[in-house]
Amino acid sequence: MxxxxxxxxxxxxxxxxxxxxxxxxxxxxxxxCEVKHFWDIEPTELxxxxxxxxxxxxxxxxxxxxxxxxxxxIKTYGKPILGICAGMQTISLVFGTPLTKCLxxxxxxxxxxxxxxxxxxxxxxYVLHNFSVESSETFETLAQSAKCLQAxxxxxxxxxxxxxxxxxxxxxxxxxxxxxxx
Amino acid sequence: xxxxxxFSGGKDSTLALHLAAEKEEVACLITLVSxxxxxxxxxxxxxxxxxxxxxxxxxxxxxxxxxxxxxEELADLERAIAEAISRFxxxxxxxxxxxxxxxxxxxxxxxxxxxxxxxxxxxxxxxKALLETLVEKKFQVVISGIFAYxxxxxxxxxQITPQIISRLVExxxxxxxxxxxxGGEIETTVLDAPMFRYKIEIxxxxxxxxxxxxxxxxxxxxxxxx
Numbered sequence: 001m002x003x004x005x006x007x008x009x010x011x012x013x014x015x016x017x018x019x020x021x022x023x024x025x026x027x028x029x030x031x032x033c034e035v036k037h038f039w040d041i042e043p044t045e046l047x048x049x050x051x052x053x054x055x056x057x058x059x060x061x062x063x064x065x066x067x068x069x070x071x072x073x074i075k076t077y078g079k080p081i082l083g084i085c086a087g088m089q090t091i092s093l094v095f096g097t098p099l100t101k102c103l104x105x106x107x108x109x110x111x112x113x114x115x116x117x118x119x120x121x122x123x124x125x126y127v128l129h130n131f132s133v134e135s136s137e138t139f140e141t142l143a144q145s146a147k148c149l150q151a152x153x154x155x156x157x158x159x160x161x162x163x164x165x166x167x168x169x170x171x172x173x174x175x176x177x178x179x180x181x182x
Numbered sequence: 183x184x185x186x187x188x189f190s191g192g193k194d195s196t197l198a199l200h201l202a203a204e205k206e207e208v209a210c211l212i213t214l215v216s217x218x219x220x221x222x223x224x225x226x227x228x229x230x231x232x233x234x235x236x237x238x239x240x241x242x243x244x245x246x247x248x249x250x251x252x253x254e255e256l257a258d259l260e261r262a263i264a265e266a267i268s269r270f271x272x273x274x275x276x277x278x279x280x281x282x283x284x285x286x287x288x289x290x291x292x293x294x295x296x297x298x299x300x301x302x303x304x305x306x307x308x309x310k311a312l313l314e315t316l317v318e319k320k321f322q323v324v325i326s327g328i329f330a331y332x333x334x335x336x337x338x339x340x341q342i343t344p345q346i347i348s349r350l351v352e353x354x355x356x357x358x359x360x361x362x363x364x365g366g367e368i369e370t371t372v373l374d375a376p377m378f379r380y381k382i383e384i385x386x387x388x389x390x391x392x393x394x395x396x397x398x399x400x401x402x403x404x405x406x407x408x
Contacts, residue, residue, distance in 0.1 A: 022306035058184035
């Protein structure tokens with residue numbers, strides 16, 4: 001069972017249709033999944049899930065970035081996590097790596113910098129973000145666009161952050177994450 | 183949160199309005215009336231019916247005329263959204279975008295520039311499921327434009343029913359047509375929907391069609407009790 005974390009500013013919001021439902025429609029044919037809003041996460045219940053996906057949010061929504069204390073479980077979960085857009089920004093802040101202003105909207109050219117199990121080569125992806133993350137010693141940089149980092153991996157665990165939206169274009173990235181071994 | 187809905191009077195913007203109203207307060211409709219029948223961004227057949235639809239919904243409208251030239255119409259859209267912010271104090275904009283990154287990203291940019299939220303509640307949803315939702319929720323939707331082979335004038339004015347959905351899905355398999363018209367293959371006009379206080383009755387209509395392009399024009403219509 002995969003947990004999809006709804007990162008939108010409130011539970012059952014209008015953004016659920018846009019940022020969570022498309023992720024579910026990619027995962028569900030391959031594996032069972034469940035949605036929980038980030039306010040409702042109980043760290044003690046997370047062992048029931050084989051993997052966790054953190055959704056993106058709309059541009060104006062920065063609720064998770066203001067409540068990083070709600071995400072300390074990311075450090076202790078121990079199984080693969082994929083953060084999409086706001087999810088990547090949140091993962092970065094949890095491990096103390098600051099964000100950097102980077103506005104991109106629409107299709108962008110992504111360049112893979114390091115071999116990884118989620119994607120390879122150069123490809124076009126849908127991006128919608130106000131911030132990227134700074135490069136740091138804590139994370140490996142996996143990919144970038146002309147403007148900023150687009151994918152990172154926490155060096156010590158299978159915790160990935162991708163800024164582009166694989167539920168919109170490049171659904172294969174999400175499918176590859178589902179196939180990851182623990 | 184007060185929202186303005188980009189409203190063409192077709193099935194997608196009306197369904198987006200319906201979903202938005204279930205979650206937040208819809209304060210106004212925002213309609214671009216394009217003089218260009220091949221507008222990149224804005225639906226054109228029966229756009230005048232939006233005035234009746236707004237009355238049926240009991241919602242005020244911001245209506246802006248655009249020449250429909252490729253990038254200029256974006257400036258017109260920005261002007262319309264800015265007017266909606268000023269007059270109706272909206273915090274966000276709702277669109278009926280389903281697949282078009284071109285359409286969605288341009289609205290996202292305008293909303294970002296104007297510092298308002300942007301919502302696309304139909305984004306990436308299964309097109310057949312969206313059509314079925316319309317039937318299930320008792321939307322009355324007619325096909326008001328056809329723009330692809332093998333669609334012909336027999337489709338014009340037809341109501342979206344389970345049978346029509348099945349036929350569109352067959353055409354998707356045979357000819358690659360997007361069943362909900364995402365590639366501009368069909369346009370629609372909504373005559374009734376759950377939020378409508380009145381429904382629209384067509385008293386005079388006409389068809390203009392040649393080969394695989396055509397429109398069902400609503401020349402006269404009125405609101406009648408549901």
